[in-house]
Amino acid sequence: MSHNRTDKRSARERLQEQRAMDEARRKRKRALIAAGVIVVVLGAVGGIGALIAGQDDDDAGDARGPVVEPKGAAGKKRVAIPAGAAGAASTLTVYEDFRCPGCAGFENGFRKTINELREAGQLRTEYHLVTLIDGNFGGSGSLRAANAAACAQDAGKFPGYHDMLFENQPKESDDAFADRGYLIDLAGKVPGLDTPDFRACVNKGTHESWVKKVNSAFGTSGHSATPTVLLNGDNVYGDQSDPLTPEKLKKEVTQAARKKG
Incomplete structure (x- = not known):
């Protein structure tokens, strides 16, 4: 068992x-x-x-969100900021970087003539704001200065602020324009620009995605250096054998205006 x-x-x-x-x-x-x-x-x-x-x-186009163009952005891809009469006989197209010493040299040498021709209704300018120096030296001053300039365009104050940035351009290796506070301080020198809307636009980087779009378009434009200056489509600044001068620019623009009648 x-x-x-x-x-x-x-x-x-x-x-x-x-x-x-x-x-x-x-x-x-x-x-x-x-x-x-x-x-x-x-x-x-x-x-x-x-x-x-x-x-x-x-x-x-950027982590910040959709590309926000400044008011009145011009050109095929709306990558230029225009200034001057739309019906002017001549158009000056300028590719430039706010950190670029050569661009400051062009602007400081031609500013008076360009402003006079533009105010006379004979010249329209179209600025393409690129960021080559940020790529070459590092930093974000080119990007942030271009964004601030686009914010000034929204406020109808682009020409004055554009000139102010070049008049106060730091050394090429100095990324001072990366300081948004400094960009706002410079705006205080342009009558009527330093407003809450402008400050918010600068601090939020509202147009930075657009600036990146502009820089990408420059990369496929066939041009590779700043400043590149075209008068009615012709590269008038890159020919060292026949350099452009303020007097020559004024003469050609005036002649074009007379022909237009």
């Missing part, structure tokens, strides 16, 4: 062990299936995330 009870107990134990093993296998199977589902879902979510990210890049 004792032997029979031992056999029965052993059989019961073996059955329990078998059931425990079967249950463990079922649990492992369920865990593996669940893990597989999670991987698939995560993969799908990752794919959707990548797609959304790609759409954001296409639509926004």
Whole structure:
């Protein structure tokens, strides 16, 4: 009898062990299936995330959000800030960087003539604000100064602020224009510009995505240096054999205005 009870107990134990093993296998199977589902879902979510990210890049152009153009942005891709009469006989297209010493040299040498011709209704200027120096020396002064200039355009004060930036240009390696407070201080020297709206535009970097768009367009424009100055589409500043002077610019613009009548 004792032997029979031992056999029965052993059989019961073996059955329990078998059931425990079967249950463990079922649990492992369920865990593996669940893990597989999670991987698939995560993969799908990752794919959707990548797609959304790609759409954001296409639509926004920058982490800050959609490209916000300044008022009156001109040109095929609206990457230029215009100044002067739309019906002027001549258009001066200028690609420049607010940190670029050569650009300051051009602006400081031609400012008086350009302003006189523009005020006379004979010349329209279109400025493309690029950020080459940020790329060459590091920093963000070119970007932030260009954004501030675009904010000045919103306020109808672009020409005066544009000139103020070049009159106060730091050394090429000095990223002083990265200081938004400094850019606002300079705006205080342009009558009527230092307003709450202007300050908010500068501090938020409202037009920085647009400036990046301008710089990208410059990269595909066929031009590679700043300043690049075109008069009615002709590169008049890059020809060192026949350099442009304020007198020559005035003569050509005046002649074009006379022909137009």
